[in-house]
Amino acid sequence: MSDPIHPRGAKPRHLTPGRIGLYAFLVFAAAFFLLPFYVMVVTSFKTMPEIQQGNIFSLPSKLTLAPWVTAWAKACTGVNCEGIRVGVLNSFKIMIPSTFLSILLGAINGYALSFWRPRGGNLIFAVLLMGAFIPYQVYLYPLVRMLSMVSLYNTLPGIIVVHVIFGMPVMTLLFRNYYAAVPVDLFKAARIDGGGFWTIFTRVMLPMSGPILVVAAILQVTGIWNDFLFGLIFAGRDHLPMTVELNNIVNTTTGTKAYNVNMAATILTAMVPLIVYFVSGRWFVRGIAAGAVKG
Structure with missing residues (x-):
């Protein structure tokens, strides 16, 4: 029995211009929103020397959980260093x-x-x-x-x-x-x-x-x-x-700003x-x- 939408012998056109445009828009929108989150996640697992090399999109060469521990329990908000x-x-x-x-x-x-x-x-x-x-x-x-x-x-x-x-x-x-x-x-x-x-x-x-x-x-x-x-x-x-504490952690600077700790605290x-x-x-x-x- 022939398909009423696609007559016998005619192949359905899966990649129409409209569908290609829709997929391109969805991919762009997903990348627009997910790319900053990706940078936050990978930065939170890097050491500061690796971050200072400047390649924010690269995966961590040495995975570390120290920024997360510091963000949770040791990060300073002014004189108080009890973390987020x-x-x-x-x-x-x-x-x-x-x-x-x-x-x-x-x-x-x-x-x-x-x-x-x-x-x-x-x-x-x-x-x-x-x-x-x-x-x-x-x-x-x-x-x-x-x-x-x-x-x-x-x-x-x-x-x-x-x-x-x-x-x-x-x-x-x-x-x-x-x-x-x-x-x-x-x-x-x-x-x-x-x-x-x-x-x-x-x-x-x-x-x-x-x-x-x-x-x-x-x-x-x-x-x-x-x-x-x-x-x-x-x-x-x-x-x-938590939002006020996060602001205090990010703006409390003594020496080099700890971007990995800030990213972990934000997540x-x-x-x-x-x-x-x-x-x-x-x-x-x-x-x-x-x-x-x-x-």
């Missing part, structure tokens, strides 16, 4: 409660604004939506003053509160749009069965929220983990996140977002397709 591990631990202390609380409050707000329609709900949603698009720098000084008045400035709870506040508008928008796509008959049936606000939320809505929870978690984890500005201003000296700081994207990438796409951007 202190900042990584602080980032986890900041990220975990901030992510949980912002997602929880965003889910509750989105659920309330989608089904319960409280008085003034549209105004509240408009304010939250506006807050998601105003530059963060506008809020810095008022927040510093407000947190200082309640003794939360330069504390761990203070930086957590800041991340929760700035995460709530986007989380509310995500969950409201997601719940708006849920059939309202499901909510009405739960109400007829006697379900109240919290019962419907915990037993009906949350079990259906798997895809959007993954989307929200990815957005919050990567956003909070990569944050520099809030950590620098609100965390305080004892709770500086260590980027490890968590990379793992999150690789593990949860398909769930992120599924959550977006399930209604994360529906109006």
Whole structure:
């Protein structure tokens, strides 16, 4: 039986000009993004004498893990020489409660604004939506003053509160749009069965929220983990996140700059977002397709 697309005797043209152009673009784009990462990785395994030879694209002639050990446990940030591990631990202390609380409050707000329609709900949603698009720098000084008045400035709870506040508008928008796509008959049936606000939320809505929870978690984890500005201003000296510690390591120079240590420290700081994207990438796409951007 002949192929309706390719008649008998005609060979399919696998390499059309359009396909060649597409492959060329994909190869160029991959090289554009992967080449800097390749340079970082190979540099982190080289010794300083080999780096000083100037060939940044060559593989290490003698593989060494010393830069990684130094970056993790011995690199100096000013007078403190405890490596990046202190900042990584602080980032986890900041990220975990901030992510949980912002997602929880965003889910509750989105659920309330989608089904319960409280008085003034549209105004509240408009304010939250506006807050998601105003530059963060506008809020810095008022927040510093407000947190200082309640003794939360330069504390761990203070930086957590800041991340929760700035995460709530986007989380509310995500969950409201997601719940708006849920059939309202499901909510009405739960109400007829006697379900109240919290019962419907915990037993009906949350079990259906798997895809959007993954989307929200990815957005919050990567956003909070990569944050520099809030950590620098609100965390305080004892709770500086990994990004601030990395900046201090790179800019702390005594003699020759240790490029291998700097590259190793940079890769260590980027490890968590990379793992999150690789593990949860398909769930992120599924959550977006399930209604994360529906109006």
